[in-house]
Amino acid sequence: MNNIAYHKAINLLRDVATPNGFLASAENTTNYKRVWARDGVICGLAALASGDDxxxxxxxxxxxxxxxxQHPIGTIPSNVLISDEKSEVSYGGLAGRVDAVTWFIIGVCQYAYYKSDAAIVSEYNSEIEKALGLLDAWEFNNKHLLYVPLSGNWADEYITDGYVLYDQLLRIWALKSYNHFVKSEVLTDKIEKITTQIEINFIPDIKGEKYHERAYNEVSFQDYMPCSFSPSGYKTQFDAFANSLVLLLNIGSAEFQTKLLNYADTLASETHLGLLPAFWPPVFENDEHWSLLKNNCKYEFRNYPYEFHNAGSWPMVNGFFGLALVSKGEKKKATTILEKINEANAKKDFSFYENFNTQTSETNGVSLCAWSAAAAVLVNQSLHNNFKILI
Known part of the structure; x- marks a missing residue:
């Protein structure tokens, strides 16, 4: 199964490869026939892992x-449409996409690392520096954490806003990746300050001045970092993507990391698919944040409980959990996650769906989704070919 699944994934990535970059899907769905920042970089990481020229x-x-x-102020496009009929650049829909900026920096540095060529980073130096300046501005209060609007990242129809954990972690990864090449004391200091603020505000019983002490003291922290907080308080769902990055970036004590790993592993094992839901638990109609969820959609509502961002299961997200497991030496558990990703991708004759209903295992979203294939390639090559990303 693994060999078949791997080759099917590689073939899908080849199908979405164009002269302008990776498309999000091979399905003929207009919005996915574009070069997306986050999708493209995740597919790019899989490309590096594959070794396919x-x-x-x-x-x-x-x-x-x-x-x-790139926009003159530094924003990286959320997506770019280039066709014979027209060209179109989008920096976001209902809100701008903060994570496009960090994924771009990560992508450049990962590519340069793979090629062992610092000149590649120099080639994009002006774009990276402009992007880093924009990230500093998006702190607003100059206290080291990004302030992200509702709908401001990959979970664009979910409830996270304000100081969103996922975006802080991507910023650390981007800064560390860039600093691998430029070796700046200023960047080293910034990485340490962001990390400290994450630990103070997202982990229980860590000493230090909180952003929102009253809200922090009201949270019943679990064995993971909550997904976000804002002036209105904390949203305490488990964000599988963000907490996988916590593990990859080694944030928090060894004891905390162990608790987080055990929580995530147990949660995955208890679902029908054997995969982590993107966010957990689901938001239901009688919950406090249901109206926020219900209204955060531009076209049609998709975030029913157990679907899409609302506790749906995404192979792409689980790919990063698999990478986190490998980084912790948990190869047996990573092998299990890879098997489950492959089983999900294989549904309906290897249709590589975007996500799945965690309760029923039914397919959701777009088929032939490139980053679902990328997830399988990344974990497979990390397990069997010792592929390593720059962290």
Missing amino acids: KLIATFKNTLDTLAKN
Whole structure:
């Protein structure tokens, strides 16, 4: 199964490879026939893991497309449409996409690391520096954590806003990746300050001045970091993507990391799919944040309980959990996650669906989704070919 699944995943990535970069899906769905920042970089990481020259070249094309369409103030496009009929650049829908900026920086640095060529980072230096300045501005209060609008990242129809954990972690990863090449004391200091603020505000019983002490003291912390907080308080769902990044970036004490790993592993094992839900538990109609969830959609409501961002299961997200397991030496557990990703991707004759209903295992969203394939490639190559991302 693993060999078949791997080759099917590689073939899908080849199908979405264009001269301008990776498309989000091979399905003929207009909004997915674009070069997306986060999708493109995640597919690019899989390209590096695969060692496939054509896919690696497509990753470079993806980065070039994003760089060429950077906004004058530093924003990286959420997505770019390039066709014979028209070209169109989007920096976000209902809100701008903060994570497009950090994924771009990560992508450039991962590509340079793979090529062992610091000149690649220099090639994009002006775009990266402009992006870093924009991230500083998005703190607003100059206290080291980004302030992210509702709908401001990949979970664009979910309830997270304000100081969103996922975006703080991507910023650390981006800064660390860039600092691998430039070796700046200023960046080293910034990484430490952001990390400290994450630990103070997202982990229980850590000493230090809180952003929102009253709200912090009202939270019943679990064995993971909550997904976000804002002036209105904390949202305490488990964010599988963010907490996988917590593990990859080694944030928090060894004891906390162990508790987090055990929580995530147990949660995955208790679902029908054997995969982590994107966020957990689901938001239901009688919950405090249901109206916020219900109204945060531009076209049609998709976040029914156990679907899409509202506790749906995404192979892409589980790919990063698999990478986290490998980084912790948990190869047996990572192998299990890879098997479950492959089983999900194989549904309906390897249709590589975007996500699945965690309760029923039914398919959801777009088929032939490139980053669902990327997840399988990343975990497979990390397990069997010792592929390592720059962290």
